[in-house]
Amino acid sequence: MKLQILDFERPIVELEQKLEEIKSHVKGQDINLAPEVRKMQEKIEATKKEVYANLSAWQRVQISRHSARPFFLDYVGLAFTDFVELKGDRLYSDDASMPAGLATIDGIKCIVIGQQKGRDVKENLLRNFGSPHPEGYRKALRLMRLAEKFNLPVVCLIDTPGAYPGVGAEERHIAEAIAVNLREMMILRTPIVAIVIGEGGSGGALGIGVADRVLMLENAYYSVISPEGCAAILWKHRKHAPEAAAALKLNATELLKLELIDEIVSEPLGGAHRDPAAAAKSLQAAVTSALRSLEKVPVEKLLQARYDKFRKMGRVQE
Amino acid sequence: MAFFKKPNFKGIGAKTREMPEGLWTKCPTCGEVIHNLALAENLRVCPKCDHHFTLGAHDRIASLADPESFKEIDAGMTSVDTLEFKGVATYLDRLKNYQEKTGLKDAVITGPAKICGHPVGLAVMDFHFLAATMGSVVGEKITRLIELSTKKKMPVIIVCASGGARMYEGMLSLMQMAKTSGALALHAQAGRPYINVLTNPTTAGVMASYASLGDIIVAEPNSMIGFAGPRVIKETTHQDLPAGFQTAEFLEKHGLIDVVVSRTKLRATLGQLLDYLAPATK
Ligand SMILES: [Zn+2]
Numbered sequence: 001m002k003l004q005i006l007d008f009e010r011p012i013v014e015l016e017q018k019l020e021e022i023k024s025h026v027k028g029q030d031i032n033l034a035p036e037v038r039k040m041q042e043k044i045e046a047t048k049k050e051v052y053a054n055l056s057a058w059q060r061v062q063i064s065r066h067s068a069r070p071f072f073l074d075y076v077g078l079a080f081t082d083f084v085e086l087k088g089d090r091l092y093s094d095d096a097s098m099p100a101g102l103a104t105i106d107g108i109k110c111i112v113i114g115q116q117k118g119r120d121v122k123e124n125l126l127r128n129f130g131s132p133h134p135e136g137y138r139k140a141l142r143l144m145r146l147a148e149k150f151n152l153p154v155v156c157l158i159d160t161p162g163a164y165p166g167v168g169a170e171e172r173h174i175a176e177a178i179a180v181n182l183r184e185m186m187i188l189r190t191p192i193v194a195i196v197i198g199e200g201g202s203g204g205a206l207g208i209g210v211a212d213r214v215l216m217l218e219n220a221y222y223s224v225i226s227p228e229g230c231a232a233i234l235w236k237h238r239k240h241a242p243e244a245a246a247a248l249k250l251n252a253t254e255l256l257k258l259e260l261i262d263e264i265v266s267e268p269l270g271g272a273h274r275d276p277a278a279a280a281k282s283l284q285a286a287v288t289s290a291l292r293s294l295e296k297v298p299v300e301k302l303l304q305a306r307y308d309k310f311r312k313m314g315r316v317q318e
Numbered sequence: 319m320a321f322f323k324k325p326n327f328k329g330i331g332a333k334t335r336e337m338p339e340g341l342w343t344k345c346p347t348c349g350e351v352i353h354n355l356a357l358a359e360n361l362r363v364c365p366k367c368d369h370h371f372t373l374g375a376h377d378r379i380a381s382l383a384d385p386e387s388f389k390e391i392d393a394g395m396t397s398v399d400t401l402e403f404k405g406v407a408t409y410l411d412r413l414k415n416y417q418e419k420t421g422l423k424d425a426v427i428t429g430p431a432k433i434c435g436h437p438v439g440l441a442v443m444d445f446h447f448l449a450a451t452m453g454s455v456v457g458e459k460i461t462r463l464i465e466l467s468t469k470k471k472m473p474v475i476i477v478c479a480s481g482g483a484r485m486y487e488g489m490l491s492l493m494q495m496a497k498t499s500g501a502l503a504l505h506a507q508a509g510r511p512y513i514n515v516l517t518n519p520t521t522a523g524v525m526a527s528y529a530s531l532g533d534i535i536v537a538e539p540n541s542m543i544g545f546a547g548p549r550v551i552k553e554t555t556h557q558d559l560p561a562g563f564q565t566a567e568f569l570e571k572h573g574l575i576d577v578v579v580s581r582t583k584l585r586a587t588l589g590q591l592l593d594y595l596a597p598a599t600k
Contacts (some may be wrong), residue, residue: 027330094528095460106335120336147384161527163545163546163548164554165545165546165550165551165554165555166546166551166557167551167555167557167559167560167563169545170544170545170546170551170563170564171548171572172572173530173569173572173573173574174526174545174546175522175526175529175530175544175545176524176526176530176531176574177450178527178545179495179525179526179527179528179529179530179531180530181501181504182496182500182527183493183499183500183502184503184527185533186496186499186500186503187500187503187504187507202492202523203495203522203523203545204491205525206492206493206495206496207526209496210496210500222489223488223489223492224483224485224487224488224489224491224492224523225483225485230485233485234405234406234485235405235406236406243405244405247401247403247404247405247488248401248485248488248489249401249488249489250488250489255489258400258489258490260489260490260493307500307504310493310496310497310498310500311461311500311501313490313493313494313496313497314453314457314458314482314490314493314494314497315398315400315454315487315490316395316396316397316398316454316455316458317395317396317397317398318392318394318395318396
């Protein structure tokens with residue numbers, strides 16, 4: 001599949017193409033272009049640093065939605081081992097947009113849950129573009145209770161544009177499914193680590209996001225409404241999404257400043273899609289370290305800290 | 319107590335009916351022209367067809383709480399423009415505008431009260447204030463009320479209405495869903511009842527938190543209730559929406575709502591439910 005190129009990545013891609021040209025030129029010839037190659041490589045690195053150090057909120061949203069960005073099951077393959085998928089909410093159906101199951105991360109057995117997007121039409125039909133129905137949230141809660149029963153920690157990888165806005169979703173009470181998760185995750189007697197790996201789309205993201213540690217990949221976003229949705233309402237047109245993205249303060253750095261997340265997990269330069277294996281390594285280290293620090297905490301203390309953490313979110317004047 | 323005489327419209331053609339502003343209201347459902355005092359006396363419910371007009375929080379509290387029993391808490395709490403939100407209008411301008419227009423500080427009023435003799439923690443949202451969107455103030459006031467009720471061993475009653483999350487507060491707004499739902503978890507663990515009333519409209523982030531979590535969920539007739547807006551659903555699915563979609567009656571049929579009850583019978587219904595769920599606290 002051809003790699004999707006974002007507008008602001010173009011200068012980098014052009015330089016990389018030039019480098020390839022130089023290299024192919026050299027092939028089979030007796031000229032030493034090593035200094036040119038080195039110069040070009042340095043130029044590429046410098047350009048990357050410049051471009052990626054100054055990304056706008058909207059550019060990060062674009063990276064978070066990049067079609068080559070590692071998705072949930074990519075991370076399950078790269079950062080976890082021995083995954084056994086467990087399906088179904090025992091009420092209505094299985095939701096393929098939110099796979100879940102037993103897995104091991106750096107020797108720690110856990111329940112892993114996440115929203116899964118697709119890379120082509122067929123995959124997206126199956127995965128519903130990563131937008132879960134109520135069954136996804138109910139399956140997630142069923143498996144969290146299983147985790148509680150068997151003393152396994154829960155790891156949630158968040159990547160959804162939002163819970164699905166559809167007739168069936170409403171008829172089977174998607175709002176209720178999310179609400180119940182929020183209430184029950186707050187008192188689940190086992191450690192929970194959540195990490196936003198791509199899109200943290202509103203209630204659909206939070207529905208598996210009430211956790212002892214909330215991490216975010218560097219280029220992920222987490223927002224109360226999509227930038228397009230916000231632009232359509234407040235600016236009266238979706239084309240103002242870049243302004244809305246900036247106004248919503250939805251990037252990891254902003255959210256850390258607001259104390260709404262606990263930690264930013266770094267991505268390889270240019271974003272996770274440029275080196276999925278490196279991104280997975282980074283995620284694995286962060287999740288493992290969070291799990292190891294939580295496993296030592298007595299459960300009553302864990303629950304009190306979880307409650308207090310969300311309790312203090314919000315700013316008011318009295 | 320009718321302390322005014324209702325003029326008789328019989329025999330007067332519709333065209334000649336004049337409606338001096340602020341005195342008369344036309345029912346959008348049946349077309350009945352109702353004197354505002356009569357409408358207020360009937361809790362803003364059309365006496366002819368049971369259409370429910372939007373009811374402000376203060377009027378709602380007066381209609382539900384035993385006389386003199388409601389004691390407002392956190393009355394002075396106001397929103398902060400933490401994000402320094404710059405859109406077409408600034409958040410601070412919007413807040414000021416709505417505070418002046420409604421006389422309210424934000425979209426919810428909370429406090430202990432008595433309903434039919436039962437001590438309860440009562441929260442009432444007011445759709446007139448920024449479409450009763452939930453920001454930090456709504457989340458904080460509701461959470462404090464739930465925590466107070468847990469401590470005082472009281473049931474919680476929340477009358478919900480909401481257009482969803484308060485965009486101007488970004489993620490601070492979204493996290494109010496987790497905060498309020500978490501407080502309800504502890505209230506439930508303490509064995510206290512929670513009853514919520516869904517009014518027109520209750521949607522999105524509020525629906526996906528405390529508005530869906532009542533031990534008993536009551537709704538006013540014909541209220542629009544849902545997670546996503548009907549326009550968004552249509553655009554996403556390219557599907558026609560079923561008749562009555564996202565109304566209280568539709569959700570009663572689909573298993574979310576326990577009781578649909580007219581506002582004129584709401585206080586009595588809550589009293590009866592509390593008699594069953596909280597007999598000791600009366
Ligand atoms: Zn009427």
